Amino acid sequence: MFDNKSDKLLLEMEEGDAAPEDQHPRCEHGPTVLFYRQSQLPGQGYYACSAHRDSKLCNYHLPANQWKGQPCGTKLPKQDYPLPSRKTAHPATPDPTLSLTALSQDKVNAQYFFDEAALNFLANQCENIGASKVICMGAPRLHFHLRHKLQSFLLDLDERFAEYLGSEEFCLYNMCNNQFFYDRKPFEQFLEGTSSDQLVIVTDPPFGCRTELISHTLRSLRKLHNQINRLPSTPLSIFWIYPYYSANHIRKEMPELEMCDYRINYTNHLRYTNVGKQSRFCGSPVRLFTNVPLRLLQLPLEEGYKYCPKCDCHTAKENLHCNSCEKCPSVNGQTYKHCESCDACVKPNYVHCSNCRRCTQKEGHNCSFYQTKQHCWLCGQKGHIETKCLSLQKRRANYTKGCLLCGKRNHREKRCSYRTKYFREHCFMNETTIQIL
Missing domain, CATH: 3.40.50.150 (Vaccinia Virus protein VP39)
Structure with a gap:
């Protein structure tokens, strides 16, 4: 349950049951979880309680290199x-x-x-x-x-x-x-x-x-x-x-x-x-x-929900269907707006930044920092936008406006028909993986 942003979580429990004692030490709340900081290697992490994020409530802490695969900590028999x-x-x-x-x-x-x-x-x-x-x-x-x-x-x-x-x-x-x-x-x-x-x-x-x-x-x-x-x-x-x-x-x-x-x-x-x-x-x-x-x-109509025949499901009355995106896009209870430049629906208070090729929360933001948090619409990787994508830098058309793959201005790279020339995409259970050809 640790939510410290400087920690990265490793889960090594066996699928189907709690971690056996020869894999993870135990505290009074059962098998612990192995954590390590992003600057550390996995073997340099530590075991801590899975249920308590406050060391005052459960102060179990064991460096990973001290765990020898033998029972330690509190383990009570079931009875x-x-x-x-x-x-x-x-x-x-x-x-x-x-x-x-x-x-x-x-x-x-x-x-x-x-x-x-x-x-x-x-x-x-x-x-x-x-x-x-x-x-x-x-x-x-x-x-x-x-x-x-x-x-x-x-x-x-x-x-x-x-x-x-x-x-x-x-x-x-x-x-x-x-x-x-x-x-x-x-x-x-x-x-x-x-x-x-x-x-x-x-x-x-x-x-x-x-x-x-x-x-x-x-x-x-x-x-x-x-x-x-x-x-x-x-x-x-x-x-x-x-x-x-x-x-x-x-x-x-x-x-x-x-x-x-x-x-x-x-x-x-x-x-x-x-x-x-x-x-x-x-x-x-x-x-x-x-x-x-x-x-x-x-979803109950009397509580402010409606049926969307195009999506074939119930949604909030504020969530208006977008024919361009082909879905009811809102997730936060507001009515989203469609941005033609982004070719996507965004929150109503967002403004478009031509440098970032995205809608952002506010004007005057730090473009360089903002772009490191974005996913590239070309390769799917996080950390850059399309104009800085090295994977297709030599193969894509050199368009400064509109779609970087075909040059047309009525859509963005996410829905370009030319994608099949550059990518092989596989969608499984709502997750898409992109392979560059």
């Missing part, structure tokens, strides 16, 4: 994990999230609970896709909302829920390393006899959590489900709740996920809601990322 008193919960058990004090440590397990509209929306989508079982990973209020409608199992790091739920529907769990702190057998029994189209995973991880860790856990749960039910490598339906500005991080790890326009609101967060003086002017930035086809999701 020795501290268990609070467990009750056999009845479906009519009151929702404890309405009375419990929400955990508020943003660096580990701050709890923000869905509002009633979000609960109803998520429940409706589970039913729409035909799910009969739901894994609520870090979504306790949704679990209590669903348990009288569908079969639901809660995986959460807050052991207070063990006082309200029996082992047949709750396990103390660290989603950052797929660590089950109680007996995993009841969860495995929950998965038994369930086909892939009957099960959906809904996860609402802390927004500071590394997407590498969550995606690894989701793949691990999928593999466990397939093993238990003796299925081939079959995907499971996923609803991942996360801010829209983390979309690139999610797609990098799980390119099969697409973003739904529905805005998730929380009852106890001042900014991630559409009510209150401190709410964002364009609503909550929290969205639903899913591998379920967006056309199957029914």
Whole structure:
């Protein structure tokens, strides 16, 4: 969960389970994660807690060169994990999230609970896709909302829920390393006899959590489900709740996920809601990322959503379809505008910079620095724009205006018919790779 920009994360956990002790040392929160700074080689990194970003909460720190593949740190046998008193919960058990004090440590397990509209929306989508079982990973209020409608199992790091739920529907769990702190057998029994189209995973991880860790856990749960039910490598339906500005991080790890326009609101967060003086002017930035086809999701018209027949899916009413881009382009709740020079839709407050060949947030910016953050529309690499692309510098036409490949001014290189002369492009699960010919 470390989000320090100077750190780069290495994940070496085995697919399908938490890292075995001969690969990673353990702290009291399960297998640790190997980090190293960008200026270091992997062998010079360090192991730290996967769940806590604050060393005051978990101060485990072990230099990688000191790890000898032997157990170190705290590892409790399964039967020795501290268990609070467990009750056999009845479906009519009151929702404890309405009375419990929400955990508020943003660096580990701050709890923000869905509002009633979000609960109803998520429940409706589970039913729409035909799910009969739901894994609520870090979504306790949704679990209590669903348990009288569908079969639901809660995986959460807050052991207070063990006082309200029996082992047949709750396990103390660290989603950052797929660590089950109680007996995993009841969860495995929950998965038994369930086909892939009957099960959906809904996860609402802390927004500071590394997407590498969550995606690894989701793949691990999928593999466990397939093993238990003796299925081939079959995907499971996923609803991942996360801010829209983390979309690139999610797609990098799980390119099969697409973003739904529905805005998730929380009852106890001042900014991630559409009510209150401190709410964002364009609503909550929290969205639903899913591998379920967006056309199957029914966004409520009464909450300001509409159906776009050209996209064949529901979208926000502010998200106007662009015939040039052939999509509803907005991601942040604003109405985007189409820039003819960029040949793309951009945020309404953006201005076009002829030097950068891009629309930017403001005029008078540092062009050199800005261009180092851009992806070249020619080779697809980050760090330069098209006019400085060395890969095709000798082969492209020398046009100073318009498309650099053909010279026409009614489009940019991204959609030029001449691309096939220079590139071989392969698209798989929303991710495009470019090979220069």
